[in-house]
Amino acid sequence: MSRSIKKGPYVDEKLALKVVKLKAGAKIVINTWARASSISPEMVGATVNVYNGKIFIPVFIMEEMVGHKLGEFSPTKKFVRHGGKMQKELEQKAKID
8 A cells, every 4th residue: 555645755864864865876875774765866876785684685776666565576485496306307408418
């Protein structure tokens, strides 16, 4: 469910201040734990390391990402694979070929 229009988008205050201080074209990466923070137009072109619960995942922000949440680009779960014994046999057969 999206946030109310009258409230406006949620952007973490500390993150917003760090982005404003960042010079255009700077190679500085900002670490953040604010996964619920929305991406604002000021962030375009910056690289933000978003914490996923275990590690920081670098996210380069582009124009298409404006309006989305930072957490959308930093998955918290690692997909291993489907299947069991049959899947393992198929993968081994594919390695041999």
